[in-house]
Amino acid sequence: MGKIGENSQREKIILGLDPGTSVMGYGLIAVAGQQLKLLQFGVIHLSKYTQHELKLKKIFERVLSLIDDYHPDEVALEAPFYGKNVQSMLKLGRAQGVAMAAALSREIPITEYAPKKVKQSVTSNGNASKEQVAAMLMTLLSFQESPRLLDATDALAVAVCHHFQQGSAKSSVKSWKAFVSENPGRMR
Numbered sequence: 096m097g098k099i100g101e102n103s104q105r106e107k108i109i110l111g112l113d114p115g116t117s118v119m120g121y122g123l124i125a126v127a128g129q130q131l132k133l134l135q136f137g138v139i140h141l142s143k144y145t146q147h148e149l150k151l152k153k154i155f156e157r158v159l160s161l162i163d164d165y166h167p168d169e170v171a172l173e174a175p176f177y178g179k180n181v182q183s184m185l186k187l188g189r190a191q192g193v194a195m196a197a198a199l200s201r202e203i204p205i206t207e208y209a210p211k212k213v214k215q216s217v218t219s220n221g222n223a224s225k226e227q228v229a230a231m232l233m234t235l236l237s238f239q240e241s242p243r244l245l246d247a248t249d250a251l252a253v254a255v256c257h258h259f260q261q262g263s264a265k266s267s268v269k270s271w272k273a274f275v276s277e278n279p280g281r282m283r
Contacts, residue, residue, distance in 0.1 A: 108134065110167035110198075111254030112158065113246050114175070114191040116150055116183075117142040120244070121158075122251030123165050124236065126258050133236040134165060136247045147186060151193045158197035170198040171257035173249065174207040208256050213249075216256035228252050 106127045113120035122136035139157045141150045161167075172194060175187045198205050208216075215221040218231050229241045229248040235255065242248060 107169070108165055108167040109254040109257050110161060110165065110170045110203075111250045111252065111257065112170065112172045112194050113249040113253060114154075114172060114187060114194055115141070115246060116147070116186045116190050118244055118246045119154055119157075119190065119194070120246030120248070120250030121161055122247060122254050123161070123167065124251065124254045124258065131236060131255065131258065133238055133251070136242070136251045138242070138244050138246050147189070151189060154190055154193045155197050158194050159200070162198065162201050162203065167203060169257065169261070170195075170203050170205045171253045172205060172207050173213060173253045174209050176210055206257055206261070208253055208260070212260075213252050213256040216259045217252045225249060 106125050108123060108125050111120075111122040111124070117140075119139040119141060120136070121139065123134040125132040125134055139154065141153060144150045144153060162170075172191060175184060175191060195205050211221040214223040214228060217223075217235075218227055220227070223231075225245040225248070226241075229245055232248050232251050232255065233239070233241060236251070
C-alpha cells in the first residue's frame, strides 16, 4: 500500500549495453514519466584479456555487478552489426549472449535494437555519427563532457531508445523529435 501523496509513477531503471570484445559500453538511466535521469555510464575494457573465454567471463561478471548495484528493471542491447568477418561476428555474438545471460540470470527482461533503430530513435537520423548521438545525449541527459570512448554513449543511446520505444507505461513518445516537441522547457 502506497503512502498518501506518494507519486503513483514508480521510477524505472534501464541498463543499455553496447556489446564488444575489446570495449563494451554500458549506460544506466532512470525514468519517471517522461523525465530521464542519467545514473551512470562507462566502458568495460576487455583488450587486456588475451583469451576470448576470459573476456566473456569478465563481461558476465561486470554486467552482473551493474545489475546488482543498480537493480535495473529492463536491459536493452544493441544487436550486432553484420559485417563481413565471420569470426568477428561470432565473437561479438558470444559477447552479446553472455551479457544477455547475465540479465536473464537475474530474471530481467531484455530487448535488442538494431544500430540504425537506436540512432533514428535518439537523433531522428538512422545514419547519425557516434559523435552526433553523443551530442544529442549530452543535451537530453544534461551532462557536460562526452567520454573519450563513444561506446559508453552508444550504450546510453540504447537505453534511451528503449525508453522511447517502450516508454514508461507504454508512452507515446517514440523519438527525439517527439520528445522535444512535448518537452519544450527541457531545451536550453
